[in-house]
Amino acid sequence: MKKSIQTMFIALAAFFITFMSMIPSPITISAAEVQIEAKSAILVDANTGKILYEKEADLALPPASMTKMMTEYLVLEAIEEGVISWTDTTRLSDYAYSLSANSGFSGYFLRQDRDYTVEQLYSAMAVNSDNATSVALAELVAGSEDNFVKMMNEKAQELGLPDAQFVNSTGLANSDLGGNHPPSTSADADNYLSAKSAALLAFHLINDFSTEDGSPLALEYSSLESYEMEGQTSDNWNEMLPGYERHGFEGMDGLKTGYTDMAGYCFTGTAEQNGRRLISVVMKTDSEDARFEETRKLLEYGFNQFEQKEIFPAGYQVEDLKTIPVNKGKEKEVAVATNEAITSVVPKGEEITFTPSYKIDDSLLNKDGELTAPLKKGDVVGTLTYEYSGDQYGYIDEQFADQASVELVVQDDVEKANWFTLIFRAIGDFFVDLFTSVVGWFKGLF
Template structure:
């Protein structure tokens, strides 16, 4: 009986160890096994640009109407620069009208010989993903869509997008546009972006122009006497068949679909002051792009926390000072100027440490700082080091270092000329005595 009891307890203990191993493993390992039904995907912290999850993030795919985020950015920039404003009026060109009148493009039905305000064209573009209003705005800003495409590619380079090619303002395939496609672009070409570059574009859009979210979060609205609906089903729509896709906190950003691109979605959501950006590309269906986005958002909000890993004023033990010469003090204390605060997987704070990088150009040959030294002077940097697997940042990738300045904690005044002279004399005789001792030792060695 005792043997059976011991055997049962041993089996139970073994089971508990297995469970603890399974559920207690570092979250970075669990993150590796996290998968999505999408060709490519990425999850980014909108404040820091930290990549929280990635699947084939550098795979270049057609973004379809997610292209319009670049058009949205350039319109916002033109308004900020004073080139146009929300009340600026424009009329619809033959090109834009032909796109709007074509049922294949399912436009909002623009009319010619009518003045449209920038605000209403922008809303139709951002909410209903309308192609003709996008072209109208591109023409207003650059004169032609051809010249607007040049602005798009120039801005992409300025932003640091790594994988991109813009051939039109809408995200349609050039083949669909035929002879109306922007001049200088190939008839078979289409816009191209990776999930990483798409997320970086969204990062700049929501951080530089957060007012875009006031528009992208509108589920339905009236446009020119008709109701238009947002293709983002994660918003609180009135239609009952869309309610299952609602996700609390979602307020943007842009859907995309063409036969070539498949179904894609760039989403963003905020909860308790924390904003996330997601991109899923080439899912199997319209529904799937929102279901997979919900998985990403759940993962980001549930598994990550913003953590102050090391506070401002932090000092590494045994590296708290730097020796000083020609000063009234023989050393100076150093500390971090700012705190290290980033989103981390819950429970992983012990996997972070700090490494110092002292600026050697400030030191003499013996490794000393030379007085006088002002309080708060930068003497190097402190780098945050992570022991686990890391997806890096949306800008700079895995090679980006997270650093803060190392600064001095107090002033160190320079010795006056008399004390410096005495020190020099003392050093002279000390060195002379050492030389004599070494010479005598040499006689008897």
């Protein structure tokens, strides 16, 4: 009987081990294992600016209609500044009309004898990548496309896109414009943008302009699955919007596709899941489907393999900086700690060592490294940041690296000591120093 029980136990244990081995283990994909079939690519966490993946991301390439992200930016800026409004109207110039009438370009075949509102033109540009409406908006904002191109390049420098070169508002190569290129540019010039700059431009387009409820204004238009003008309905070129059957992706709501012979198939995408937003860029892929398939790889990698993690909590104290000495205070030192938590996006499941690093504002310290009373609870005396072993790519722009820090603040009020206390303390310090000197003198004798 005892032997049969042992046999049964062994059989059950073998079955359990076999069953457990059949349960698939979580798959962890490293950046090295993400094979993106594109000339250039990047993936960025839109909340922190941290780069999660990049492949030749600084290589400047023709961005095709992704150029229109800058056109959209300047139009939204002009609206915000009151230069134009959504309800303002304009008509197509001869050049803009020629683009609309050309079946080889994205367009609605608009009429030249009709007024169109800014919102109509912007919607057509955002949804159908309409070239005629891009030119019409550029001419409305700046008086001419040539002036608008100058604004595009100035804004590129302001936003920190050093590799950007804009030669028109549409993203078409100047050689395709039949001599209608902006006069300040050459007939064979093309727009250029790196994947990193495209992602940074997308970040600003998403974050710099908001609706009344605080949501990104640009995404209100880029998320439209279709738009109708002049009785013609055009579907959004972004086939990763959730309503699309083949490539639909959860949370996708922008941003801009592009294609020319020189650029190949490009796409700047953005999606939000569970409160996290990612921005992806792929440039020079081989086909229309490929730009979406490669984007899906990037986004799935970002959402599945990374998490937002609290690195240091609010109230954290650095081991060798829990207090700072105070000059002329009722207390001789004061505690300092972080005023809020530090969070970061890190790979899931990795054992990462985070090393805190602090910087005290030297202008607040005297020659002896002391703060001077009086002090108020919450006074900022420095910053805390961190480094960690898994930081592979850094940030899309230095501004984000600077933001990856929190303030170190005083934890208590420290009143200034009265004159009697200061005199008594000075006398005490005098005798302490005197005693120390005497002891040192005697030690020197032996």
